[in-house]
Amino acid sequence: MSSRLEAEALYKVFGRRPDAAVERLRQGADREELRADGATAAVIDASFTVEPGQIFVVMGLSGSGKSTLLRMLNGLLEPTAGSVRFDGDDLTALSDRDLRVVRARKISMVFQHFALFPHRSVLENAAYGLAVQGVPRREREARAAEALSLCGLAGWEKSWPDELSGGMQQRVGLARALATDADLLLMDESFSALDPLIRRDMQDQLLQLQQTLKKTIVFITHDLNEAMRLGDRIAVMRDGRIVQTGTAEDILLRPENDYVASFTQDVDRSRVLTASAVMDGDVRGDEADCGCETAAPDTPFGELCAISARLTHPVAVLDKKGKLVGVVPRQRLVGFLGDEQSAPSVCASPRDRGGDKGGDKVVTRA
Structure with a gap:
């Protein structure tokens, strides 16, 4: 499978002599040295790939360069160096006209602050991208209505933006992006302006839509819990650089450095980890033979x-064919939670709580 989106050695420098600043960065200069000379390095040597149908999350604190990186992916900002390829085409080499066509038809963006037109109805807002493309009115309204329905807004087509809650307004923004049937969605902190409960509801909505539509999505956030909930793969940025890329489990269990590890301290591991991440895979046998409950590799923690x-x-972990692929002793669960004191109430069996420790054997058949 070829990558849908590829970023290779992207740099973005604002200010004086940006090309010279890139060369200095390649030779080991840091951001502070450049800033002293009037140049600001927003993105430094960023490379990654996004596969079709994948949610790729870029996370980092304010000023880490994540939003600047996103704007280089659709040509809103021109890289100082490096390239962006979308479906094999080098976007950085396109003319302004061709780039506008790509942005209008193949790449949609969902912003943090809704960006709805107050003088247009919900339906007209959802259809706006199609109007830019020149799609006839009847067709664009039908497609916009379908997108609104997908986002849970059927029946609100004639309403005005100020009649909607913040979460509903963000759904209109998402519907506008979906209506164009773009191959790539770029979402810039799209849920961060929402209240926590509405934000989680929008995350649910996106995951539900993704199961059906299988869009390729680049999602920007400063919230690691959100990144781990949504991302098939996650890139962590610091000071303009991508310091680690991997799955949620990679980031949580195998941080590349102390900076990444510090982010994971407050993450609810039970919402991220699965049996495959915590099991002991050094087992022998073909299938469990204990007549009791088992788990699958993707069983949530x-x-x-x-x-x-x-x-x-210990819990036996079986693959789809019923083959034993690992076991999970109770103490291993406690270890991953990182809180020994919570073990009796979280992971202990009734027998353990009564003081009778059960055996640690899993009966298997070779």
Whole structure:
């Protein structure tokens, strides 16, 4: 499978002599040295790929360069150096006219602050991208209405933006992006202006839509919990550089440095980890033969704890063919939670809580 989006050695420098600043960065200069000379390095040597149908999350604190990086992906900002390829085409080499066509038809953007037109109805707002493309009115309204329905806004087509809640307004922005049927969605902190409960609801909405539409999405956030909930892969940025790229489990369990590790300290591991991440894979046998509950590699951590609490031995993890691929001892669950004191209430079985420690054997058949 070829990558849908590829960023290679991207640099963006604002200010004096940007090309010379890139060369200095390549030779080891840091941002502070450049700033003293009147240049600001927003993005430094950023490379990554995004596969079709993948949600790729870029996360970092304010000033890390994530939004600047996003704007280089659709040509709103021209890289100082490096290239962006979309479906094999080098966007950095396109003429302004061709780039506008790509942005109008193949790449849509969902902004943080809704960006709805107050004098247009909900339907007209959702259809705006299609109007820019020159799609006839009847067709664009039908497509916009379908996108609004997908986003849970059927029946609100004739309403005005100020009649909607913040979450509903953001759904209109998402529907506008979906209506164009663009191959790539760029989402710049799209949910960060929402209240926590509405924000989680929008995350649910996006994940639900993704199961059906399988869009390729680049999602920007400063919230690691949001990144881990949404991202198939995550890139962590610091001071303009991508310091680690990987799955949520990679970031959480195998941080590249102390900076990444510091982010993961407050993450709710039970919402991220699965059986495959915590199991002991050094096992022998073809299938579990204990007549009790088992888990699959993708069983969520919380569900795994519940299964463990009902058993007196490690949980057997079976693949789709029923083959034993690992076991999860209770103490391993406690270790991943990182809180020994919570073990009795979270992962302990009734027998353990009564003082009778069950055996640690999983009966298998070779």
